[in-house]
Amino acid sequence: MHRIPDWLRPSRWGLRIRSAIAAALVVGAVLLLAAGAMLGLFNRSLLREIDAAAGTRADAIVGELTRGSLADLPTSLMEATGQIGVVQIVDAQGRIARDSNPKLTAPLLNPATVSQPESGRRPVSEYDEDLRVSARTATTPEGRFVVLVAGDSEPAENAVKRVAALIAVGGPIVVAAAALATYLLVGRSLRSVEAIRSRVAGIGSAGLSERVPVPVARDEIARLAVTMNDMLARIEAGHEAQQRFVGDASHELRSPLAAITAALELARDRPEVLDAELIGGTLLPETERMRQLIEDLLTLATADESGLDVRGEDVDLDDLAAEQAVALRARDGYTVRTDITAVRIRGDRPKLARALRNIVDNAAAHARETVAITVSRDGDRAIVVVDDDGPGIRVADRERVFGRFVRLEADRARATGGSGLGLAIVAEIVAAHGGSVTIGESPWGGARFVVDLPVGVDQPIADAP
Structure with a gap:
């Protein structure tokens, strides 16, 4: 043939x-x-x-x-x-x-x-x-x-x-x-x-700001050019965000790694100083800080790649809120107010607990003395509100704070040791459960975090393994 x-x-x-x-x-x-x-x-x-x-x-x-x-x-x-x-x-x-x-x-x-x-x-x-x-x-x-x-x-x-x-x-x-x-x-x-x-x-990685020419005629090719320019803009923004992410992650990891390295070098040169105080006061805290940062980075990387895998189980939000209130009361210098109603939803208990913990920790880090936790139900929605009496968050920054490695100015950035990833993880977890998280103003002029979750999650959730 x-x-x-x-x-x-x-x-x-x-x-x-x-x-x-x-x-x-x-x-x-x-x-x-x-x-x-x-x-x-x-x-x-x-x-x-x-x-x-x-x-x-x-x-x-x-x-x-x-x-x-x-x-x-x-x-x-x-x-x-x-x-x-x-x-x-x-x-x-x-x-x-x-x-x-x-x-x-x-x-x-x-x-x-x-x-x-x-x-x-x-x-x-x-x-x-x-x-x-x-x-x-x-x-x-x-x-x-x-x-x-x-x-x-x-x-x-x-x-x-x-x-x-x-x-x-x-x-x-x-x-x-x-x-x-x-x-x-x-x-x-x-x-x-x-x-x-x-x-x-x-167009290379160093010239992502360039754009393709758009024909004068408003036809399919012109729309293709406009779409291509929009895609290039998204790629440029993603590339810049990736660069910032890598730079911020490197910066955050450098500090605990430098502290651990210095302590180990000191222990090498002067073995007699390697005692429980050095280990408990420097090595273990910095190691824990680095471990937590790496876990946060892995969580966000997983969310970017395929979305968070949340398990489907019955979760009592009131129990999670009560646990955070008890933990916060155990700290000195905080007045914790609660108004908690029994609300049960379908979701991933560990991830929801982490999100609520991040919000409460953020409120405690910036509160002067009072933090309030409220859990209620509005129809088929579960509402969690966390208020503080701190300096609050400007309207222009209320969306930006959910970005990665975002820290606001000094009046709301006491030395807490945070990496700036906590609220970004909150946004990912809440979105994976089909909800939303917004920021407003508390009755005391501080920040108000409002988490809105469906009682029965709308989108399919994988069963727990």
């Missing part, structure tokens, strides 16, 4: 060639159908004219015969002129009583078959098939006559053939012109696509 060359495979042809061939096929098919219909109508129109002329001559002869005799019939009515090829008058015995050509000895039609006016009949086999016979009967004092007038259709056939020849010559030219025009127009349209492609090919 012979293998088809690659250049003959339509899948290997470019868009311009495929479009040109498609245009040629479509135009060719339409032209062929239109030409066939036009030639058919043209031929039928010419034949109707021939039949009309023959019928008119036959009616005129019948009119003269009914008013006079056969001998008085004007000679002009018996002449074969123009579209009229043969004129015959046949008597009741089937004999030609008068005709336009004495050499024709047989009637064009069998008189016995003519009973009513007819047009467009084919003559008997003795005559050329190009003749179209119109027949009329005339009853006169001299008897019954059949008037036969034949029109010659050969000129009409020649006219149709000439038109068909012109179409056969001009049709391929029209098809070729359509294919060429399509090829050129598609090529012109693809210039914008090529400009977009070449610009995108030249």
